Amino acid sequence: MYQYLDIKTIHLEISSKCNASCPMCARNICGGAVNPYLPLTELSLQDIKVIFPVNFLRQLNRIYMCGNHGDPIIAKDTLDIFKFFREKNSSLNLSLFTNGSAQSEDWWKELGFVLNSAHFSIDGLEDTNSIYRRGTDFKKIMQNAKSFITGGGKAVWDYIVFQHNEHQVSQAREMAEDMGFHRFVVKKTGRFYSNQKSKVKTKQVILNKKKEIEGYLKIPKNPKYKNRSLQREDELIQKYGSLEKYLNQTQIFCKVSQEKSLYVSSEAFVFPCCWTANQLYPWYFKKRSSQIWKLIEQLTEKEMNLNAKKHSIKKIVEGDFFQKLIPNSWKGKDINKDKLKVCAKTCGQEFTPFTDQFISKSS
Ligand code: SF4
Ligand code: SF4
Structure with missing residues (x-):
């Protein structure tokens, strides 16, 4: 793995709280109740000043x-933290990814002045966006995006294609152009995959807070909106015997x-990537039983060894988790034991x- 002085990019989860409940997001159970293991936390400007020394920024x-x-x-x-980053390093590329459905128009305008770009996750139009982005308000999102653009920010419209919104892609693209979005990105989600069964799935249930079924998300019909890797399952089974193999x-x-x-x-834990960090609180496993916990249990202070409010990022990156435990697992031979699945x-x-979310069929 890299060394401290090599690091050039930070992916920051400033909060584990959200106004929405998307059915494929790890924060909730299929769009319903909040993940019972998840600590609802956020980092303050004061925390950020402790975690990110100016030399590092x-x-x-x-x-x-x-x-x-x-x-x-x-x-x-969030806004003050971005201002702090900008003040300490004026050439930093600053951006965020959001559902866009909170905060005031003035807040967004100011954010547009500070940030380079904002990715708005808008998966459909007024009648379909909230099927996935449950709890969001399309009109508010559009107003906020407009304010961000007025403030000088580059807005990107990220559109995850499902069966229920695939007929609206062109209309949304036109709307994005008319409104002054900088880019429109079609995303072919790779989340139609069962982590428990190591198998591709064609639909996913949508639950409400009482765990009642409200509907299903389905893979789009049009092949150009399908994720290339998920379509290769049969080929890989033919070649290797199973996806697990x-x-x-x-x-x-x-x-x-x-x-x-x-x-x-948002708890100030430092990981190489969001994917490894996402193994901390999967609601469908027993608490602290996922593979990543087996590595964390080998550290002297367990997860506190990875806490940037307690130890410097330098110390964490130079420690065993980054330099030994994770890279050594890549040499393993079994995703149920020694190799991080x-x-x-x-x-x-x-x-x-x-990766294939962003790759079109012809490329
Ligand atoms: S907007 Fe959706 S995907 Fe993003 S954090 Fe909230 S619930 Fe999760
Ligand atoms: S999932 Fe594993 S291999 Fe991939 S970026 Fe994260 S640490 Fe590296």
């Missing part, structure tokens, strides 16, 4: 707020080692659902 090229469990527009200090064998090409990026969670699934050779 000066070595970075990019900081973006996204995360596994929360939306950055919910944290109370492929994952056992695949070599790992760690994306963040190449990008020199680092993930900081999340690494095999995210950064393997032939099955890369995350």
Whole structure:
């Protein structure tokens, strides 16, 4: 893995709180009740000043707020934190990823002045966006996006295609152009995959807070909106015997080692990436039983060894978790034992659902 001085990019989860409940997000159970294991936390400006020394900020090229469990527009200090980053390193590329459905128009305008870009996750039009972005308000999102653009920010419209919104892609693209969005990105989600069964799935249930079924999300019909890796399941089974056997064998090409990026969670835990950090609180496993906990249990102070409010990022990155435990697991032969399944699934050779979200069929 990289060294401290190599790090150029920070992926920051400023909060695990959110105004929405998307059915494929780890913060809730299929769009319903909040994940019972999840601590609802956020980092304050004061925390950020402790975690990110100015010298470190000066070595970075990019900081973006996204995360596994929360939306950055919910944290109370988000704008001030971005202003602080800008003040300490004026050339930083600053951005966030959001559902866009909170905060005032003035807040967004000011954010547009401070940030380079904001990715608005808008998966449909007024009648369909909230089927996935449950709890959001389309009119408010559009107003906020307009304010952000007026403030001088580059707005990007990220559109996840499902069966229920695939007929609206062109109309949304036109709307994005008319409104002055900088880019419109079609995303072919790789989340139609069962982590428990290591199998591709064609639909996912949507639950309400009482765990009652409200509907299903389905893979789009049009092949051009389907995730390439998910479509390769049969081919890989033919070649390796099963997807699990492929994952056992695949070599790992760690994306963040190449990008020199680092993930900081809303609890100030430092991980190489959001994917490994996302193994902390999967609601469908027993608490603290996922593979990543087996590595954390080997650290002297357990998860506190990874806490940037307690230890410097330098010390954490130079410690065993980054330099030994994670990279050593890549040499393992069994995703149910010694090889991190999340690494095999995210950064393997032939099955890369995350990367393929952005790849069109012809490329
Ligand atoms: S908006 Fe983002 S953080 Fe909130 S529920 Fe949806 S995916 Fe999760
Ligand atoms: S999932 Fe594993 S291999 Fe991939 S970027 Fe994260 S640490 Fe690296």
